[in-house]
Amino acid sequence: MHISEPIQQHPGGATMPGIGDWTPDMIRDEVNALKHKPGALLPILHAVQNRIGYIPEGAVGIIAEALQQTRAEVHGVISFYHHFRTRPVGSNVIHVCRAEACQSMGGRALEAHIKTRLGVDYHGTTADNEFTLEPVYCLGNCACAPSIRVNDDIHGRMTPQKFDRLADRLTTATLDIR
Amino acid sequence: MATRIYVPCETTALSMGADEVAGLIVHYAGIRGVDIELVRNGSRGLFWLEPLVEVETATGRIGYGPVEPDDIPGLVEAGLFEGQSDHPRFLGPVADIPYLKRQQRLTFSRIGITDPLSIADYRAHGGFNGLDKALLLSPQAIVDEVKASGLRGRGGAAFPTGIKWQTVHDEPWQQQKYIVCNADEGDSGTFADRLVMECDPYMLIEGMAIAGLAVGATQGFIYLRSEYPVAHRILENAIHRAEAEGYLGDDVRGSGRAFHLEVRLAAGAYICGEETSLLESLEGKRGLVRAKPPLPAIKGLFGQPTVVNNVLSFAAVPFILAQGGQAYADYGMGKSRGTLPIQLAGNIRQGGLIELAFGVSLKEILEDFGGGTFSGRPMKAVQVGGPLMAYMPESQWDTPMDYEAFGQLGAGIGHGGVVVFDDTVDMGEQARFAMEFCTVESCGKCTPCRIGSVRGVEVIDRLRAGENREANLALLEDLCETMVDGSLCAMGGMTPFPVQSVMKHFPDDLTA
Numbered sequence: 001m002h003i004s005e006p007i008q009q010h011p012g013g014a015t016m017p018g019i020g021d022w023t024p025d026m027i028r029d030e031v032n033a034l035k036h037k038p039g040a041l042l043p044i045l046h047a048v049q050n051r052i053g054y055i056p057e058g059a060v061g062i063i064a065e066a067l068q069q070t071r072a073e074v075h076g077v078i079s080f081y082h083h084f085r086t087r088p089v090g091s092n093v094i095h096v097c098r099a100e101a102c103q104s105m106g107g108r109a110l111e112a113h114i115k116t117r118l119g120v121d122y123h124g125t126t127a128d129n130e131f132t133l134e135p136v137y138c139l140g141n142c143a144c145a146p147s148i149r150v151n152d153d154i155h156g157r158m159t160p161q162k163f164d165r166l167a168d169r170l171t172t173a174t175l176d177i178r
Numbered sequence: 179m180a181t182r183i184y185v186p187c188e189t190t191a192l193s194m195g196a197d198e199v200a201g202l203i204v205h206y207a208g209i210r211g212v213d214i215e216l217v218r219n220g221s222r223g224l225f226w227l228e229p230l231v232e233v234e235t236a237t238g239r240i241g242y243g244p245v246e247p248d249d250i251p252g253l254v255e256a257g258l259f260e261g262q263s264d265h266p267r268f269l270g271p272v273a274d275i276p277y278l279k280r281q282q283r284l285t286f287s288r289i290g291i292t293d294p295l296s297i298a299d300y301r302a303h304g305g306f307n308g309l310d311k312a313l314l315l316s317p318q319a320i321v322d323e324v325k326a327s328g329l330r331g332r333g334g335a336a337f338p339t340g341i342k343w344q345t346v347h348d349e350p351w352q353q354q355k356y357i358v359c360n361a362d363e364g365d366s367g368t369f370a371d372r373l374v375m376e377c378d379p380y381m382l383i384e385g386m387a388i389a390g391l392a393v394g395a396t397q398g399f400i401y402l403r404s405e406y407p408v409a410h411r412i413l414e415n416a417i418h419r420a421e422a423e424g425y426l427g428d429d430v431r432g433s434g435r436a437f438h439l440e441v442r443l444a445a446g447a448y449i450c451g452e453e454t455s456l457l458e459s460l461e462g463k464r465g466l467v468r469a470k471p472p473l474p475a476i477k478g479l480f481g482q483p484t485v486v487n488n489v490l491s492f493a494a495v496p497f498i499l500a501q502g503g504q505a506y507a508d509y510g511m512g513k514s515r516g517t518l519p520i521q522l523a524g525n526i527r528q529g530g531l532i533e534l535a536f537g538v539s540l541k542e543i544l545e546d547f548g549g550g551t552f553s554g555r556p557m558k559a560v561q562v563g564g565p566l567m568a569y570m571p572e573s574q575w576d577t578p579m580d581y582e583a584f585g586q587l588g589a590g591i592g593h594g595g596v597v598v599f600d601d602t603v604d605m606g607e608q609a610r611f612a613m614e615f616c617t618v619e620s621c622g623k624c625t626p627c628r629i630g631s632v633r634g635v636e637v638i639d640r641l642r643a644g645e646n647r648e649a650n651l652a653l654l655e656d657l658c659e660t661m662v663d664g665s666l667c668a669m670g671g672m673t674p675f676p677v678q679s680v681m682k683h684f685p686d687d688l689t690a
Binding site: 038039041042043045046067076077080081082083084095097099100102103105136137138139140141142143144145147149153154155156157 | 367371603
């Protein structure tokens with residue numbers, strides 16, 4: 001189940017980073033580039049999510065038609081895999097490792113701290129749309145636990161203090177760009 | 179001549195700040211007017227020393243670590259660029275660090291030494307010798323060499339690799355066959371697959387190409403977990419370069435034989451590490467496990483004969499072909515031949531990759547290599563082999579790392595991960611997590627796994643709340659038995675192992 005804060009639209013109607021604005025042609029581009037591959041559905045879903053940030057409901061029919069599958073089949077695949085998202089995410093996606101090696105190094109306390117600091121539970125997006133929080137079961141960084149992933153960067157030996165500094169830096173960086 | 183400086187580009191080193199360290203080194207070299215050549219090598223796997231900076235000198239590569247960005251000005255002042263010893267981070271010659279020197283690195287002989295993407299580096303360190311040899315052999319002779327090595331699947335199931343290859347080899351050759359690499363390394367405490375892919379990717383490419391030659395497969399897939407973005411980048415790059423140099427493609431090294439390779443990204447489902455679920459996923463479906471038989475070797479990917487092996491199994495093959503199966507089988511004990519890449523993790527002072535012949539005791543790993551817990555507190559439990567394996571109490575730490583010896587204890591080696599817990603751990607919470615993990619990751623196909631795990635969490639919660647102790651213990655025992663005997667695959671079938679080990683060895687933690 002997804003527990004999510006309502007997504008706030010940026011005043012003035014401009015699209016905030018992380019909120020995907022998409023057209024059917026964008027989906028068709030990705031589908032057409034990959035549909036010839038054997039077992040093309042996962043590569044297509046990755047491509048759509050990479051481009052738009054999530055897999056919009058409206059993409060399901062386009063993908064299903066191109067692959068000659070039912071919408072139910074495509075939906076079934078999307079919902080099976082934790083990685084695929086069906087709603088927009090914040091500017092930064094934070095994955096917190098919940099697995100044993102991180103638990104042995106205080107991962108549970110870190111997890112609780114991050115939830116409190118961001119004010120969201122897993123699968124939630126902060127009200128300012130800066131962060132989406134997700135659980136992950138192992139980042140393979142188990143000798144320098146606990147670990148989190150921020151977008152594509154892994155951070156080891158994470159502590160509540162280090163997390164706060166990181167979150168501040170990420171927020172500031174986004175403000176600067178705006 | 180430029181001084182060569184090495185700063186790893188591998189995930190753990192990066193997670194500890196390697197990019198910033200590399201940037202500062204270049205910056206200070208510029209200020210000082212020192213001519214340096216920065217090489218982004220792989221990691222040596224000595225993770226408590228990351229970022230480990232190495233400087234090439236006349237007397238070999240000198241190490242400094244763990245280097246934090248703030249250390250750089252002082253290190254430069256103390257003669258980093260000359261390999262001087264006058265700094266607390268100085269480690270001396272890296273090859274002489276006991277943790278490394280005591281290992282028997284057959285598979286991981288190159289990691290940390292080379293630039294992972296340099297084919298010239300790979301060749302200079304014995305790379306592609308196995309493929310060159312295989313191109314001169316008949317397919318059956320390649321399979322025979324793998325059989326002679328005694329190699330057993332390193333993913334966890336420990337099935338003899340040579341026998342699997344023989345089965346695929348014996349299927350008619352006038353059809354499409356596939357080589358599939360299981361790189362969905364999802365067990366907590368493991369990172370050896372990742373190290374192969376990030377630090378020595380051509381070794382995996384070579385091992386898979388050899389498998390293709392052995393069984394008559396022209397297409398390979400690496401099913402890579404999406405949690406490994408660095409490995410993904412490096413693998414894609416390595417495959418591209420290997421194609422350009424003729425190690426992959428329609429005509430592998432001018433032999434007239436084809437082998438194509440493609441990375442396919444997984445999507446965060448632990449169950450897809452199970453081979454039949456993985457094949458479903460590669461076919462573009464939900465990762466539901468298939469009933470066996472038919473074996474994937476006979477009806478695998480898209481219904482065709484398929485070799486499915488773990489990264490480490492393929493990675494062992496180039497050595498076996500280059501040096502001969504017997505050279506590999508000379509290491510090990512009993513039916514566990516060759517070396518085991520042990521991954522030491524969790525609450526441990528010196529975590530990292532330890533490749534040793536089978537037979538070393540767990541205690542030697544924990545104490546001699548690990549140096550005790552990171553927290554400095556006493557160790558309480560060790561989980562070997564991932565989230566579906568038993569928690570081992572101190573009384574079992576003398577056990578030699580051997581598939582059969584661990585099996586006799588109701589434990590397992592799995593993929594070789596060792597996760598250490600100190601005495602602050604609440605083992606009841608760990609037992610609960612084992613069940614909880616299964617509720618999240620069960621594919622849902624069979625009832626004991628899908629429903630049993632949910633009931634397992636509930637029973638453990640009741641026990642921890644102090645409700646009906648005896649009755650709930652009996653219920654939990656019964657539930658575990660049902661899951662072990664009634665589940666379709668190892669997910670539901672082994673989830674009870676950590677729970678049962680807690681009931682047996684740490685009963686006080688389970689009940690309130």
